[in-house]
Amino acid sequence: MTEPAAGPVPSPGGAHHSLKRGAATIAYRHTPGRDPEGLAPGVMFLGGFMSDMTGTKALALEEWAAGEGLSFTRFDYQGHGASSGRFDEGTIGLWADDALAVLDRVTVGPQILVGSSMGGWMMMLTALRRPERVAGLVGIAAAPDFTEDLMWDLFDEPVRREILEAGRWLRPSYYGPEPQPITRALIEDGRNHLLLRQPIAFDKPVRLLHGMADPDVPWQVSLTLADRLTSADVRVTLVKDGDHRLSREQDIDLLCRTVGDLVRGLA
Secondary structure, three states, X not given: OOOOOOOOXXXXXXXXXXXXXXXXXXXXXXXXXXOOOOOOOEEEEEOOOOOOXXXXXXXXXXXXXXXXXXXXXXXXXXXXXXXXXXXXXXXXXXXXXXXXXXHHHOOOOOEEEEEEOHHHHHHHHHHHHOOOOEEEEEEEOOOOOHHHHHHHHHOOHHHHHHHHHHOEEEEOOOOOOOOEXXXXXXXXXXXHHOOOOOOEOOOOOEEEEEEOOOOOOOOHHHHHHHHHEXXXXXXXXXXXXXXXXXXOHHHHHHHHHHHHHHXXXXX
């Protein structure tokens, strides 16, 4: 896939496309940038657990990127949004492969990966597998290792037993009427992708945004991630009254400024 010739800034929300990954169909939207050679960094958004590519942050960042003439890509993991598959058949490894497929087959040139919550884990796994394609990272309440540290380690014994014996447990969700199916496969596969137990070899710039009023992912997780990264260019921004989503107008402004500063620094 190549970028079009330079011209007017494209409007955000490019055509809805999909790519095949085996029997699966991965839905995505790609807005090309103004750089005809694909040398300027593009922006790729990686969403969170049980979220989709139509969320507030993804759409706002897409509009900002279009105004800056930057390419922008957002997508749905299998079992999320417009992509095929069942959510309760998904695992960290499966969704990380989806992200890698979008990076490889949709985007052109260096990319700044922006990961929200679980997307912060996905962006790290993607960057480690394609370091030559990733120019920088921006995490929003990044949640690497959440299946172990924020799920399994915090579940009481009856919940653990139900997951092990029945294969899943339906966790009530604070963000909608549908419960979250937490499966044994999700937990066990997550252990194959844990990052925070050792140094993380990534030497590009990283920016981590986290709300200190986040009830789902403690802000200390971003500090641990910053400590584990080998890059010297890592900055953590804490928003004292910020929640998990960081979707308020001032939070969106902070996100866009952060990505913009990273783009200018890379240029």
